[in-house]
Amino acid sequence: MTNFETEKQSFSAENFESAIGGAATDILRNLPGVSINAEGQLSIRGNVGFVVMLNGRPVQGDPVTLLGQLPANSVEKIEWISSPSAQYDSEGKAGIINITTVRVTTDGLYLQVNSRFGLPSIENYGNAQSQKRYGSDFNLNFVKGKWDFSLGAGYLRNDQAGRREGNVITYRGDTATHFPSRGERSIDEINYSGRFTLGYNPNEKNSLNLGFYAGVRDRVRTADILYFDNHRQINGIRQDSFQYFNANDQNRRGDFVLGSIDYSLKFDSRASLSSSFLYEYTMLGGPTINRNLGYPDLSLVYQDEYNTNDNPLNGIRWNLD
Structure with missing residues (x-):
């Protein structure tokens, strides 16, 4: 399932069967506007410099390193927030990527x-x-x-x-x-x-x-x-x-x-x-x-x-x- 809002897009990982058995980066490669170059740099619509969050918690390290080590099967959904709140705006001018891992309710x-x-x-x-x-x-x-x-x-x-x-x-x-x-x-x-x-x-x-x-x-x-x-x-x-x-x-x-x-x-x-x-x-x-x-x-x-x-x-x- 894919949800679009004015400032947020949400993609359910189950939509990308080709990523099964891979890493979270394999899901990102299937998202519109997202690209990963040969050097491993991640960009969204040509922009770099964004915050990566894991279950709502901001991560300061290299995004591709973290996402490359997270199995795609453990990801429930990926959200891209194009206009972050003032809390994170200074850190992520290009927006926020929030990775939500699988949880049972x-x-x-x-x-x-x-x-x-x-x-x-x-x-x-x-x-x-x-x-x-x-x-x-x-x-x-x-x-x-x-x-x-x-x-x-x-x-x-x-x-x-x-x-x-x-x-x-x-x-x-x-x-x-x-x-x-x-x-x-x-x-x-x-x-x-x-x-x-x-x-x-x-x-x-x-x-x-x-x-x-x-x-x-x-x-x-x-x-x-x-x-x-x-x-x-x-x-x-x-x-x-x-x-x-x-x-x-x-x-x-x-x-x-x-x-x-x-x-x-x-x-x-x-x-x-x-x-x-x-x-x-x-x-x-x-x-x-x-x-x-x-x-x-x-x-x-x-x-x-x-x-x-x-x-x-x-x-x-x-x-x-």
């Missing part, structure tokens, strides 16, 4: 288990290793009287085969330098996460909720490229050629932990009091390894680089409304 036990398997690639593009695509997740929810308990976890392996062929030519005066190349450009990606929530509602006026989420995203891009005929042409005359092998691995890892506790009190009038405490930890980063080697003698090392890049976040948020 009636007493009883609810269990959902899903699995996903991918067939072997039709074309491997000469990659050194075959691609692996499989995953599984579960949602367990128990509701009894005043108590609401839920538990969930998911694992997803989603590799992509790839190949690059190119030729770069640079000109300087009467000299043209050619860099023809070909080789592997593949991606290995693993996502796994877990969540736990506990709710206690002693009566219609009081509500207490505890939540915990954690996940890891490990993405490795391999670019093993052979520069097989590097040569110069001076005044159209070809010079001696040179070849080398460039082994390049770029690892982008994202770890996150979210813990929250919420309390709300409704008065006899229309007034209400709510308080929320949120702790968040994320670590984005990973090394890039770049090596230029001789070819076919790979034991000859021309260049060996190791660069790392860590982007940590350790924050606390408390709201009183």
Whole structure:
């Protein structure tokens, strides 16, 4: 079901069967106006800089890292609020995306288990290793009287085969330098996460909720490229050629932990009091390894680089409304 209001659009996850077994990002890719580029940047109608909320709680970390670790089967609906209230407007000029996870409203036990398997690639593009695509997740929810308990976890392996062929030519005066190349450009990606929530509602006026989420995203891009005929042409005359092998691995890892506790009190009038405490930890980063080697003698090392890049976040948020 899809609901449209003046300032809010709501999309039910059950409408997107193609995302079953995947992650929350697979649902977002199906929403109108939403795009995720090759670098993993999320935009809505070309705009970036918005707040991502999980069950109504704002998250400060990287949106794609969080959504990529949340199984699609654990998502009940996604809301896009184009005109946020003053409370969040300064943080999300492009709006708010609110992810609501699956919850059972009636007493009883609810269990959902899903699995996903991918067939072997039709074309491997000469990659050194075959691609692996499989995953599984579960949602367990128990509701009894005043108590609401839920538990969930998911694992997803989603590799992509790839190949690059190119030729770069640079000109300087009467000299043209050619860099023809070909080789592997593949991606290995693993996502796994877990969540736990506990709710206690002693009566219609009081509500207490505890939540915990954690996940890891490990993405490795391999670019093993052979520069097989590097040569110069001076005044159209070809010079001696040179070849080398460039082994390049770029690892982008994202770890996150979210813990929250919420309390709300409704008065006899229309007034209400709510308080929320949120702790968040994320670590984005990973090394890039770049090596230029001789070819076919790979034991000859021309260049060996190791660069790392860590982007940590350790924050606390408390709201009183």
